[in-house]
Amino acid sequence: MGQDLPVTSYALLGLLTFGDELTGYELKQRADNTLRFYWSSPAMSQVYSELARLAQHGLVEPFSDDEDGGRPTTRYRITGEGRTELRSWMEDGPAGFPVLKHPVALRLLIGHVGDAAGSARLLRDYLDDLERQRKDLDDVRESLRGRDAAGQVFRYPALVADWGLAYYDSEARIARDILGRLESDS
Amino acid sequence: MGQDLPVTSYALLGLLTFGDELTGYELKQRADNTLRFYWSSPAMSQVYSELARLAQHGLVEPFSDDEDGGRPTTRYRITGEGRTELRSWMEDGPAGFPVLKHPVALRLLIGHVGDAAGSARLLRDYLDDLERQRKDLDDVRESLRGRDAAGQVFRYPALVADWGLAYYDSEARIARDILGRLESDS
Protein backbone atom coordinates (compact mmCIF):
# COMPACT_ATOMS: atom_id res chain seq x y z
CA MET A 1 0.00 0.00 0.00
CA GLY A 2 1.60 3.14 -1.23
CA GLN A 3 5.02 1.62 -1.86
CA ASP A 4 5.61 4.40 -4.36
CA LEU A 5 7.99 2.75 -6.75
CA PRO A 6 9.23 4.36 -9.96
CA VAL A 7 6.75 4.18 -12.80
CA THR A 8 8.94 1.81 -14.77
CA SER A 9 8.61 -0.64 -11.91
CA TYR A 10 4.82 -0.57 -12.17
CA ALA A 11 5.11 -0.85 -15.93
CA LEU A 12 7.10 -4.06 -15.67
CA LEU A 13 4.76 -5.35 -12.99
CA GLY A 14 1.89 -4.66 -15.35
CA LEU A 15 3.49 -6.79 -18.04
CA LEU A 16 3.17 -9.74 -15.66
CA THR A 17 -0.62 -9.49 -15.51
CA PHE A 18 -1.30 -11.27 -18.78
CA GLY A 19 -1.58 -14.72 -17.30
CA ASP A 20 1.92 -16.01 -17.81
CA GLU A 21 5.19 -16.23 -15.90
CA LEU A 22 8.33 -14.83 -17.43
CA THR A 23 12.08 -14.87 -16.99
CA GLY A 24 13.86 -11.55 -16.83
CA TYR A 25 14.98 -12.11 -20.36
CA GLU A 26 11.47 -12.71 -21.64
CA LEU A 27 10.17 -9.74 -19.72
CA LYS A 28 12.68 -7.55 -21.52
CA GLN A 29 11.39 -8.87 -24.83
CA ARG A 30 7.83 -8.09 -23.87
CA ALA A 31 8.90 -4.61 -22.88
CA ASP A 32 10.49 -4.21 -26.30
CA ASN A 33 7.18 -5.11 -27.90
CA THR A 34 5.02 -2.87 -25.77
CA LEU A 35 6.64 -0.32 -23.47
CA ARG A 36 9.13 0.68 -26.10
CA PHE A 37 6.50 2.49 -28.12
CA TYR A 38 5.07 4.79 -25.48
CA TRP A 39 7.24 4.52 -22.45
CA SER A 40 10.77 3.32 -22.69
CA SER A 41 12.15 -0.12 -22.65
CA PRO A 42 14.50 -0.42 -19.70
CA ALA A 43 17.98 -1.84 -20.21
CA MET A 44 18.41 -5.53 -19.57
CA SER A 45 20.31 -4.80 -16.39
CA GLN A 46 17.49 -2.65 -15.09
CA VAL A 47 14.91 -5.33 -15.74
CA TYR A 48 16.80 -7.57 -13.37
CA SER A 49 17.24 -4.96 -10.70
CA GLU A 50 13.57 -3.97 -10.89
CA LEU A 51 12.55 -7.59 -10.58
CA ALA A 52 14.74 -7.90 -7.51
CA ARG A 53 13.10 -4.86 -6.00
CA LEU A 54 9.58 -6.02 -6.84
CA ALA A 55 10.39 -9.38 -5.23
CA GLN A 56 11.71 -7.64 -2.14
CA HIS A 57 8.40 -5.83 -1.82
CA GLY A 58 6.49 -9.06 -2.28
CA LEU A 59 4.86 -7.86 -5.51
CA VAL A 60 6.32 -10.62 -7.62
CA GLU A 61 7.36 -14.12 -6.70
CA PRO A 62 10.40 -15.79 -8.20
CA PHE A 63 10.43 -19.54 -8.64
CA SER A 64 12.81 -21.89 -10.32
CA ASP A 65 11.70 -23.55 -13.48
CA ASP A 66 13.26 -26.98 -14.04
CA GLU A 67 11.07 -27.93 -16.92
CA ASP A 68 12.49 -31.06 -18.53
CA GLY A 69 14.51 -30.31 -21.57
CA GLY A 70 15.46 -26.78 -20.67
CA ARG A 71 18.13 -25.63 -18.34
CA PRO A 72 16.76 -24.34 -15.05
CA THR A 73 15.99 -20.64 -14.89
CA THR A 74 14.17 -18.25 -12.62
CA ARG A 75 10.67 -17.20 -13.54
CA TYR A 76 8.54 -14.49 -11.97
CA ARG A 77 4.83 -14.33 -11.34
CA ILE A 78 2.82 -11.46 -9.93
CA THR A 79 1.46 -12.00 -6.43
CA GLY A 80 -1.95 -11.09 -5.03
CA GLU A 81 -0.33 -8.20 -3.24
CA GLY A 82 1.22 -7.20 -6.55
CA ARG A 83 -2.18 -7.01 -8.20
CA THR A 84 -3.58 -4.98 -5.33
CA GLU A 85 -0.67 -2.58 -5.42
CA LEU A 86 -0.92 -2.21 -9.17
CA ARG A 87 -4.62 -1.47 -9.04
CA SER A 88 -4.16 1.12 -6.35
CA TRP A 89 -1.38 2.75 -8.39
CA MET A 90 -3.65 2.96 -11.41
CA GLU A 91 -6.32 4.73 -9.43
CA ASP A 92 -3.86 6.94 -7.64
CA GLY A 93 -4.57 10.45 -8.81
CA PRO A 94 -4.15 11.72 -12.34
CA ALA A 95 -1.83 9.83 -14.63
CA GLY A 96 0.19 12.89 -15.52
CA PHE A 97 0.76 14.48 -18.90
CA PRO A 98 3.01 12.73 -21.41
CA VAL A 99 6.59 13.88 -21.71
CA LEU A 100 7.99 13.96 -25.19
CA LYS A 101 11.70 13.92 -25.98
CA HIS A 102 11.55 14.91 -29.60
CA PRO A 103 15.03 15.55 -31.03
CA VAL A 104 13.59 16.29 -34.45
CA ALA A 105 11.35 19.07 -33.20
CA LEU A 106 14.24 20.32 -31.10
CA ARG A 107 16.56 20.61 -34.07
CA LEU A 108 13.87 22.18 -36.16
CA LEU A 109 13.35 24.83 -33.51
CA ILE A 110 16.82 26.16 -34.15
CA GLY A 111 16.71 25.53 -37.86
CA HIS A 112 17.89 29.08 -38.51
CA VAL A 113 21.34 28.10 -37.20
CA GLY A 114 21.82 25.72 -40.12
CA ASP A 115 20.67 25.92 -43.71
CA ALA A 116 17.28 25.11 -45.18
CA ALA A 117 18.59 21.94 -46.77
CA GLY A 118 19.55 20.66 -43.32
CA SER A 119 16.05 21.09 -41.96
CA ALA A 120 14.57 19.37 -44.98
CA ARG A 121 16.94 16.43 -44.61
CA LEU A 122 16.08 16.25 -40.93
CA LEU A 123 12.40 15.88 -41.71
CA ARG A 124 12.92 13.39 -44.52
CA ASP A 125 15.07 11.22 -42.23
CA TYR A 126 12.35 11.40 -39.64
CA LEU A 127 9.77 10.25 -42.16
CA ASP A 128 11.95 7.23 -42.93
CA ASP A 129 12.31 6.41 -39.25
CA LEU A 130 8.58 6.74 -38.78
CA GLU A 131 7.93 4.25 -41.53
CA ARG A 132 10.24 1.70 -39.96
CA GLN A 133 8.81 2.23 -36.51
CA ARG A 134 5.29 1.97 -37.83
CA LYS A 135 6.15 -1.31 -39.46
CA ASP A 136 7.50 -2.68 -36.18
CA LEU A 137 4.42 -1.67 -34.28
CA ASP A 138 2.18 -3.00 -36.98
CA ASP A 139 3.81 -6.41 -36.65
CA VAL A 140 3.09 -6.31 -32.94
CA ARG A 141 -0.49 -5.25 -33.63
CA GLU A 142 -1.00 -8.11 -36.05
CA SER A 143 0.27 -10.61 -33.49
CA LEU A 144 -2.63 -9.66 -31.23
CA ARG A 145 -5.36 -10.41 -33.77
CA GLY A 146 -7.89 -12.90 -32.56
CA ARG A 147 -7.43 -12.10 -28.88
CA ASP A 148 -8.26 -8.42 -29.08
CA ALA A 149 -12.03 -8.35 -28.78
CA ALA A 150 -13.82 -6.81 -25.80
CA GLY A 151 -13.25 -9.01 -22.78
CA GLN A 152 -10.25 -10.79 -24.21
CA VAL A 153 -6.69 -10.73 -22.83
CA PHE A 154 -5.19 -8.44 -25.41
CA ARG A 155 -8.04 -6.01 -25.73
CA TYR A 156 -6.18 -3.18 -24.03
CA PRO A 157 -2.77 -3.81 -25.58
CA ALA A 158 -4.52 -3.77 -28.95
CA LEU A 159 -6.17 -0.43 -28.18
CA VAL A 160 -2.82 1.01 -27.22
CA ALA A 161 -1.16 -0.38 -30.33
CA ASP A 162 -3.87 1.23 -32.46
CA TRP A 163 -3.21 4.46 -30.64
CA GLY A 164 0.45 4.20 -31.51
CA LEU A 165 -0.24 3.52 -35.17
CA ALA A 166 -2.56 6.49 -35.39
CA TYR A 167 0.07 8.61 -33.68
CA TYR A 168 2.75 7.61 -36.20
CA ASP A 169 0.39 8.36 -39.06
CA SER A 170 -0.33 11.75 -37.59
CA GLU A 171 3.36 12.51 -37.14
CA ALA A 172 4.03 11.59 -40.75
CA ARG A 173 1.23 13.86 -41.94
CA ILE A 174 2.56 16.75 -39.89
CA ALA A 175 6.17 16.25 -40.95
CA ARG A 176 5.17 16.14 -44.63
CA ASP A 177 3.16 19.28 -44.19
CA ILE A 178 6.04 21.17 -42.60
CA LEU A 179 8.40 19.88 -45.25
CA GLY A 180 6.08 21.30 -47.85
CA ARG A 181 5.99 24.64 -46.13
CA LEU A 182 9.79 24.73 -45.99
CA GLU A 183 10.09 23.91 -49.66
CA SER A 184 7.72 26.66 -50.65
CA ASP A 185 10.04 29.17 -48.94
CA SER A 186 12.57 29.21 -51.73
CA MET B 1 34.55 20.34 -31.91
CA GLY B 2 32.84 17.25 -30.70
CA GLN B 3 32.44 18.36 -27.10
CA ASP B 4 29.57 15.91 -26.84
CA LEU B 5 27.43 17.52 -24.23
CA PRO B 6 24.02 16.22 -23.16
CA VAL B 7 21.23 17.18 -25.53
CA THR B 8 19.63 19.45 -22.96
CA SER B 9 22.81 21.49 -23.00
CA TYR B 10 22.54 22.03 -26.75
CA ALA B 11 18.87 22.78 -26.34
CA LEU B 12 19.59 25.58 -23.90
CA LEU B 13 22.41 26.83 -26.07
CA GLY B 14 19.97 26.90 -28.96
CA LEU B 15 17.64 29.15 -27.02
CA LEU B 16 20.40 31.74 -26.95
CA THR B 17 20.52 32.04 -30.74
CA PHE B 18 17.55 34.34 -31.08
CA GLY B 19 19.50 37.55 -30.90
CA ASP B 20 19.18 38.37 -27.23
CA GLU B 21 21.07 37.82 -23.99
CA LEU B 22 19.38 36.20 -21.05
CA THR B 23 19.82 35.63 -17.36
CA GLY B 24 19.49 32.07 -16.09
CA TYR B 25 16.06 32.96 -14.82
CA GLU B 26 14.91 34.26 -18.19
CA LEU B 27 16.39 31.26 -19.95
CA LYS B 28 14.29 29.01 -17.76
CA GLN B 29 11.20 30.98 -18.77
CA ARG B 30 12.04 30.61 -22.43
CA ALA B 31 12.52 26.90 -21.91
CA ASP B 32 9.08 26.74 -20.32
CA ASN B 33 7.62 28.36 -23.42
CA THR B 34 9.40 26.18 -25.92
CA LEU B 35 11.32 23.12 -24.75
CA ARG B 36 8.58 22.15 -22.36
CA PHE B 37 6.33 21.06 -25.20
CA TYR B 38 8.62 18.64 -27.01
CA TRP B 39 11.65 18.15 -24.88
CA SER B 40 11.56 18.83 -21.21
CA SER B 41 12.10 21.99 -19.34
CA PRO B 42 15.07 21.48 -17.03
CA ALA B 43 14.78 22.42 -13.39
CA MET B 44 15.94 25.88 -12.42
CA SER B 45 18.98 24.44 -10.73
CA GLN B 46 19.95 22.57 -13.87
CA VAL B 47 19.69 25.67 -15.99
CA TYR B 48 22.35 27.28 -13.85
CA SER B 49 24.63 24.27 -13.86
CA GLU B 50 24.30 23.86 -17.63
CA LEU B 51 25.12 27.53 -18.10
CA ALA B 52 28.20 27.05 -15.96
CA ARG B 53 29.26 24.10 -18.07
CA LEU B 54 28.60 25.90 -21.34
CA ALA B 55 30.67 28.83 -20.08
CA GLN B 56 33.49 26.48 -19.09
CA HIS B 57 33.54 25.17 -22.65
CA GLY B 58 33.54 28.66 -24.04
CA LEU B 59 30.19 28.22 -25.76
CA VAL B 60 28.50 31.01 -23.85
CA GLU B 61 29.89 34.14 -22.33
CA PRO B 62 28.65 35.56 -19.03
CA PHE B 63 28.75 39.26 -18.46
CA SER B 64 27.39 41.46 -15.76
CA ASP B 65 24.51 43.72 -16.52
CA ASP B 66 24.39 46.91 -14.45
CA GLU B 67 21.70 48.56 -16.43
CA ASP B 68 20.48 51.62 -14.56
CA GLY B 69 17.35 51.01 -12.64
CA GLY B 70 17.73 47.28 -12.23
CA ARG B 71 19.89 45.45 -9.80
CA PRO B 72 22.99 43.94 -11.40
CA THR B 73 22.67 40.39 -12.68
CA THR B 74 24.59 38.02 -14.88
CA ARG B 75 23.55 37.62 -18.49
CA TYR B 76 24.73 35.08 -21.01
CA ARG B 77 25.34 35.38 -24.72
CA ILE B 78 26.32 32.66 -27.14
CA THR B 79 29.87 32.89 -28.50
CA GLY B 80 31.13 32.31 -32.02
CA GLU B 81 32.48 28.99 -30.87
CA GLY B 82 29.07 28.23 -29.44
CA ARG B 83 27.42 28.80 -32.80
CA THR B 84 29.95 26.62 -34.53
CA GLU B 85 29.52 23.85 -32.01
CA LEU B 86 25.76 24.05 -32.23
CA ARG B 87 25.79 23.85 -36.00
CA SER B 88 28.08 20.86 -35.98
CA TRP B 89 25.83 19.14 -33.42
CA MET B 90 22.80 19.70 -35.64
CA GLU B 91 24.52 18.08 -38.57
CA ASP B 92 25.97 15.30 -36.50
CA GLY B 93 24.30 12.13 -37.70
CA PRO B 94 20.61 11.32 -37.40
CA ALA B 95 18.62 13.16 -34.77
CA GLY B 96 17.28 10.00 -33.20
CA PHE B 97 13.73 8.85 -32.81
CA PRO B 98 11.48 10.60 -30.26
CA VAL B 99 11.01 8.97 -26.89
CA LEU B 100 7.56 9.21 -25.46
CA LYS B 101 6.77 8.80 -21.77
CA HIS B 102 3.04 8.39 -21.96
CA PRO B 103 1.53 7.48 -18.59
CA VAL B 104 -1.97 7.46 -20.05
CA ALA B 105 -1.12 4.87 -22.71
CA LEU B 106 0.77 2.94 -20.06
CA ARG B 107 -2.22 2.74 -17.74
CA LEU B 108 -4.52 1.91 -20.59
CA LEU B 109 -2.29 -0.99 -21.54
CA ILE B 110 -3.11 -2.72 -18.29
CA GLY B 111 -6.69 -1.55 -18.23
CA HIS B 112 -7.87 -5.10 -17.55
CA VAL B 113 -6.42 -4.82 -14.04
CA GLY B 114 -8.96 -2.14 -13.16
CA ASP B 115 -12.53 -1.64 -14.27
CA ALA B 116 -13.87 -0.15 -17.48
CA ALA B 117 -14.97 3.00 -15.69
CA GLY B 118 -11.39 3.60 -14.61
CA SER B 119 -10.11 3.49 -18.17
CA ALA B 120 -12.84 5.83 -19.32
CA ARG B 121 -12.04 8.30 -16.56
CA LEU B 122 -8.37 8.07 -17.47
CA LEU B 123 -9.10 9.09 -21.04
CA ARG B 124 -11.49 11.86 -20.11
CA ASP B 125 -8.93 13.33 -17.70
CA TYR B 126 -6.39 13.17 -20.49
CA LEU B 127 -8.72 15.05 -22.81
CA ASP B 128 -9.03 17.79 -20.20
CA ASP B 129 -5.27 17.99 -19.80
CA LEU B 130 -4.86 18.16 -23.55
CA GLU B 131 -7.19 21.09 -23.78
CA ARG B 132 -5.28 23.03 -21.14
CA GLN B 133 -1.94 22.20 -22.71
CA ARG B 134 -3.21 23.17 -26.13
CA LYS B 135 -4.35 26.48 -24.78
CA ASP B 136 -0.90 27.15 -23.30
CA LEU B 137 0.83 26.33 -26.53
CA ASP B 138 -1.65 28.36 -28.51
CA ASP B 139 -0.82 31.41 -26.39
CA VAL B 140 2.83 30.87 -27.21
CA ARG B 141 2.00 30.48 -30.88
CA GLU B 142 0.03 33.69 -30.93
CA SER B 143 2.91 35.58 -29.36
CA LEU B 144 5.01 34.75 -32.42
CA ARG B 145 2.64 36.25 -34.96
CA GLY B 146 4.19 38.90 -37.11
CA ARG B 147 7.71 37.52 -36.83
CA ASP B 148 6.99 34.06 -38.20
CA ALA B 149 7.28 34.50 -41.94
CA ALA B 150 10.00 32.82 -44.00
CA GLY B 151 13.31 34.45 -43.18
CA GLN B 152 12.15 35.97 -39.91
CA VAL B 153 13.49 35.17 -36.43
CA PHE B 154 10.61 33.09 -35.23
CA ARG B 155 9.93 31.19 -38.40
CA TYR B 156 11.20 27.89 -37.00
CA PRO B 157 9.77 28.23 -33.51
CA ALA B 158 6.43 28.93 -35.17
CA LEU B 159 6.70 25.81 -37.32
CA VAL B 160 7.43 23.75 -34.22
CA ALA B 161 4.56 25.32 -32.31
CA ASP B 162 2.23 24.46 -35.18
CA TRP B 163 3.57 20.93 -35.05
CA GLY B 164 2.72 20.77 -31.35
CA LEU B 165 -0.79 22.07 -31.87
CA ALA B 166 -1.44 19.54 -34.61
CA TYR B 167 -0.06 16.83 -32.33
CA TYR B 168 -2.42 17.77 -29.50
CA ASP B 169 -5.34 17.81 -31.87
CA SER B 170 -4.39 14.39 -33.11
CA GLU B 171 -4.07 13.03 -29.58
CA ALA B 172 -7.50 14.36 -28.70
CA ARG B 173 -9.00 12.72 -31.77
CA ILE B 174 -7.40 9.41 -30.93
CA ALA B 175 -8.38 9.51 -27.26
CA ARG B 176 -11.98 10.31 -28.15
CA ASP B 177 -12.03 7.45 -30.61
CA ILE B 178 -10.73 4.96 -28.06
CA LEU B 179 -13.16 6.26 -25.49
CA GLY B 180 -15.95 5.59 -27.93
CA ARG B 181 -14.73 2.08 -28.54
CA LEU B 182 -14.61 1.42 -24.80
CA GLU B 183 -18.11 2.72 -24.31
CA SER B 184 -19.51 0.51 -27.03
CA ASP B 185 -18.20 -2.52 -25.13
CA SER B 186 -20.95 -2.52 -22.55
Added chain:
DNA sequence: TGTAGCATGTAAGCCGTTACATGATTGA
Protein backbone atom coordinates in the same frame (compact mmCIF):
# COMPACT_ATOMS: atom_id res chain seq x y z
C1' DT C 1 4.27 45.00 5.90
C1' DG C 2 4.13 41.11 3.64
C1' DT C 3 3.92 38.41 -0.51
C1' DA C 4 5.09 37.35 -5.14
C1' DG C 5 8.48 37.41 -8.43
C1' DC C 6 13.48 37.94 -9.59
C1' DA C 7 17.95 35.80 -9.09
C1' DT C 8 21.47 32.27 -7.95
C1' DG C 9 23.06 28.58 -6.40
C1' DT C 10 24.52 23.71 -3.21
C1' DA C 11 23.68 18.91 -1.78
C1' DA C 12 21.66 14.56 -1.78
C1' DG C 13 19.83 11.08 -4.16
C1' DC C 14 17.27 8.29 -7.57
C1' DC C 15 16.65 6.56 -12.32
C1' DG C 16 18.60 4.63 -15.98
C1' DT C 17 22.43 3.74 -19.18
C1' DT C 18 26.82 1.70 -20.78
C1' DA C 19 30.50 -1.26 -20.04
C1' DC C 20 31.96 -5.31 -18.22
C1' DA C 21 31.78 -10.24 -16.77
C1' DT C 22 30.20 -14.98 -16.96
C1' DG C 23 28.45 -19.13 -18.64
C1' DA C 24 24.97 -22.53 -20.87
C1' DT C 25 22.45 -24.04 -25.05
C1' DT C 26 21.23 -24.35 -29.91
C1' DG C 27 22.00 -24.64 -34.57
C1' DA C 28 24.81 -23.78 -38.86
Added chain:
DNA sequence: TCAATCATGTAACGGCTTACATGCTACA
Protein backbone atom coordinates in the same frame (compact mmCIF):
# COMPACT_ATOMS: atom_id res chain seq x y z
C1' DT D 1 33.43 -25.55 -33.84
C1' DC D 2 31.87 -21.11 -33.86
C1' DA D 3 28.31 -17.70 -33.50
C1' DA D 4 23.95 -16.34 -31.91
C1' DT D 5 20.80 -16.48 -28.40
C1' DC D 6 19.45 -17.40 -23.70
C1' DA D 7 20.28 -16.01 -19.06
C1' DT D 8 21.88 -13.25 -15.07
C1' DG D 9 23.97 -10.10 -13.03
C1' DT D 10 27.85 -6.00 -10.99
C1' DA D 11 30.06 -1.44 -11.21
C1' DA D 12 30.63 3.10 -12.59
C1' DC D 13 28.70 7.03 -13.93
C1' DG D 14 25.76 10.76 -15.87
C1' DG D 15 21.43 13.34 -15.98
C1' DC D 16 18.03 15.32 -13.69
C1' DT D 17 15.00 16.21 -9.77
C1' DT D 18 13.80 17.70 -5.10
C1' DA D 19 14.86 19.96 -1.11
C1' DC D 20 17.24 23.45 0.89
C1' DA D 21 19.41 28.11 1.40
C1' DT D 22 19.84 33.02 0.51
C1' DG D 23 18.64 37.63 -0.51
C1' DC D 24 16.82 41.58 -3.33
C1' DT D 25 12.88 44.33 -5.54
C1' DA D 26 8.28 45.74 -6.65
C1' DC D 27 3.85 46.23 -5.37
C1' DA D 28 -0.61 45.79 -2.97
